[in-house]
Amino acid sequence: MKRSFLSFLVDQWSVVPPVETTDLSGKTVLVVGANVGLGLEASKHFARMQPARLIIACRSEAKGKAALTEIKQETGYNGCELWIIDLANFASVTAFADKFEKEGGDLHILVMNAGILQPVYQSTTDGWESTLQVNHIATSLLSLLLIPRLVAAGRNSSTPSRLVLVSSGVHHYVKPTKEVKTSSKPLEMLSSAEWCIPEHMHSRFFESKLFNLFFIRALTDRLQSITPLSAVAVAPGYSYSQLRRFWYEKPTFSFVRIGLAIQERLLAWTSEQGSRQLVFGAVGGRDNEENxxxxxxxVSRLVEVADFVLSDEGHKMQDAVWNETIDILSSVSDKIAPIVQDYLVVPDSSTN
Known part of the structure; x- marks a missing residue:
């Protein structure tokens, strides 16, 4: 599918479907990146569905506590918990997963919403370019580490569990270079000094959202059909969020900031409207789970991904990103290899 600017405008000016609702009694929901914007609004929607437990995972304890108060005040829900995680630090991610293994129990819905848009190079303490680590590598790490809890919940429930990754429609506009497309280690290449120059960094967020989509599709290819877990990617649409705060926080006058403000006023959905896509990914489409x-x-429906993702080149790059991601994560946590062995299979090369 090719996505034109006109189709983007049509979506943004369309009426956003109402939020999907269901009864979450007895279920545990975890939203990562829930203190502001889309994650906070999605958490409010989940709270209104009365899950047994709603865990919001945030980097900042102060902002997380403020979110807890806001959720309770607006929904009346008392079962919300704050857990701390920093995706820019692998040790924080593995510690979070260890805590969930001990205290979390079964996990019915996992929404991986945390992400950053960092247009200038910044390295994490783990040595990776920050956008790649937060948006893809660490997001994949936590998702895989929590698969045993998701599968356990699906087996003990009447419906499969859901893993939701927040991708974006911007994946349609990614045009990887030949060097990146054919590399056996595209993540290492993109995180190198050569590929973190300003000329390349402007597309880094777009690339990370493509990798989110690759992860969901590659994971699905490797999950046995009988596994009670559905992995879903969602595009929240162009919405008000904290993603673009890099430009708004600059103390000096900026034409980019003025342009963004005008663009948001004309096109952006509210954070609540965008959050409806996260909720749909988590609880919608139950009448056609296989799809x-x-x-x-x-826009609260299943749509086709970009042509590149469906192409032979796209499939090869998806496999390369998956294999490299698993190699990276296996060096971060000794639990990754057993999870891959116990819960995933070698995909059929005849299917994509």
Whole structure:
């Protein structure tokens, strides 16, 4: 599918479907990146569905506590918990997963919403370019580490669990270079000094959202069909969020900031409207669960991904990103290899 600017405008000016609702009694929901914007609004929607437990995972304890108060005040829900995680630090991610293994129990819905848009190079303490680590590598790490809890919940429930990754429609506009497309280690290449120059960094967020989609599709290819877990990618649409705060926080006058403000006023959905896509990915489409597996949600419906993702080149790059990601994560946590061995299979080369 090719996505034109006109189709983007049509979506942004369309009426956003109402939020999907269901009864979450007895279920545990975890939203990562929930203190502001889309994650906070999605958490409010989940709270209104009365889950047994709603865990919001945030980097900042102060902002997380403020979110807890806001959720309680607006929904009346008392079961919300704050857990701390920093995706820019692998040790924080593995510690979070260890804590969940001990205290979390079964996990019915996992929404991986945390992400950053960092247009200038910044390295994490783990040595990776920050956008790649937060948006893809650490997001994949936590998702895989929590698969045993998701599968356990699906087996003990009448419905499969859901893993929701927040991708974006911007994946349509990614045009990887030949060097990146054919590399056996595209992540290492993109994180190198050569590929973190300003000329390349402007597309880094777009690339990370493509990798989110690759992860969901590659994971689905490797999950046995009988596994009670559906992995879904969602595009929240162009919405008000904290992603673009890099430009708004600059103390000096900026034409980019003025342009963004005008663009948002004309096109952006509210954070609440954008959050409806996260909720749909988590609880929608239950009447056709097989189609939701590996699906891509936009405007509260399953839509086709970009042509590049469906192409032979796209499939090869998806496999390269998956293999490199697993290699990276296996060096971060000794639990990754057993999870891959116990819960995933070698995909059929005849299917994509």
């Amino acid at each position: 939701m597996k590996g699906g891509y949600v936009s």
